[in-house]
Amino acid sequence: MSITKNIQYKVSLENEGATLATIVRNLKPDLSWSRIKKLIAQRHIKISNDVCLDPARRVRAAEEVELLVKPDGKALDKQEIVIRHLDEHLVVVEKPPGVNSVRHPAERTWKESRKSLSPTLEDLVTKQIAFLSKKDVKSKSARLRVVQRLDKETSGLLVFARTADAERGLGMQFFNHSVERKYLALIPGTIAPQSIESILVRDRGDGRRGSAPFSQPGKKAVTHVHLVEKFQAFTLVGCQLETGRTHQIRIHLAEKGSPVCGEKVYRTTANGTILPDGSGFPRLALHAAELGFIHPISGEPMHWNMALPEDFSKLLQHLRK
Template sequence: MDDSPRQTVVAPDQHQATLAAIVRALMDELPWSKSRELIRSGRVKVGGELRFDPAERVAEGARVEVNPVARRRRAPTLARDRIVHVDRDLVVVVKPAGLLSVPYDDQDERDTLIERTRQALRELGPRDPASDKRDRLGVVQRLDKDTTGLLVFARTRAGRKGLEAQFRAHSVERRYVALVHGRAEAAVHESHLIADRGDGLRGSWRGKSPPKAARRAVTKVRIEQRLRGPGGELTLISCRLETGRQHQIRIHLAEAGNPLVGEQVYVRGHRRPPKKPAREGAGLASRPMLHAASLGFRHPVNDRPLRFEAPLPDDFRALLDSLR
């Protein structure tokens, strides 16, 4: 491989190709493994900024630079202020928007919250003989890529077992804050969710007897504030989950006629929001306005009650300020 720096501008026929594919083509069909390693080692920039995710999709016109001899850099780590609690058995973090909670499978090499959390834990301080095992982290819940807020990972087998039991028993307190279109009302939304409601999307079963694969889902909605946006009335709500199914809140709100502001998937009878928010707060959001604000449970090992709160992220708060 020629070690001289190279750069390219993403062509129209490369639009939305993965960064690994673009690097591979730029470097004379370098093997996939080496292309990914160049990215993960901090030797690739997009638009002048380092990128560490080989699976990132790159738009037409973006400038990609590769310097095989640049100083090696580590992948991003979770900011210290996003770790709100850590002990031997678990870690509670605040997830930013635009980041997957966990990989899709063992072959998924995208940047994820769980990997950033592992890296942050390694950097926290002195290690003990059991730390390598605890760095593996156990997954007991997930948040959607663009949802922000509180999430817990288990660090030990006992921690994972205890947390999973509480999630199964629906005893974990989970409160979300959401901004929705229209005049939402306080309600309890209960349905059985299925993988395909008939249009390729997840949704509620509408027949009399749900199939075995359907999963019961319960979302409790409370009204926090009524607001006015450029397209009409909006409602700030809070949601408490009795169950935690995939996309549960997004589906229930959309089916009630109040999709999330910024929703791009579960939109029924509403104009799709613009990709970028309008200036001076007069527009809609570029991501679903959904934030996991509260998380409460009993410690899985010592049974001590734990409860955490996370303030709204900057973009959510700025949008609310512009509407008030």
């Protein structure tokens, strides 16, 4: 037996913590365990719009599991990660959407065979550097040091340090907010050019991150927003980060009533109102288009631009018609 039609299922509280294989078996009891594992390996199963290749992955409540008649694309290979700059101290890469920047601490003890089912950008770049330098992937020269992250669905430029000195130097620039980071985001409707400043907290009252009164303890966040291109029902905006808090752009735009298209978390306000989208875009329409900093060792100013990925570019082409 196989999958004859696409099936979507939103994980209930009752099934939270179950393995992906168990969820698929519940949805398709006619499938054998071996058949389920094969379908997962062949990219027929997605969790929250991302292909999952790990049958032992435990699901969380409200996640969406989708069983696909046709497999979804192919896995990323280390050769597909574009390296924009590589020297002995750092590496700048183009992150594709749908890949975690780094592995969750709880997953770092996984066996390599399990990690290979869902490689992170850190994993892929480490392997590519090892391949290019003809070194073992576990060698010290291949190891990456994390100084920056992008959300899984976000594409764009990202830097990893390769030495302790570079890690300290880049870390200080991020801490001092001197790193140049410019993003492109598509939003429904429009928004006035402005600088958004708020205090971000981990829990705004409904378990999600958000802004709080300035009198409350939290982290200052500043996003500068300008208009790039206006469409009939959408606007492409540029967002320059003065600070770089977790989900900062997504939170700030959503709190102004203009969530990033494809937003799943912050479209719902703290009072339960669901903000409109209408784009049908399956992921966050958010792209880290520019990155600039001072090389932590040489002192040389460095700057890169990255074009939009194909799916984002096609969306804009469609809106221009």
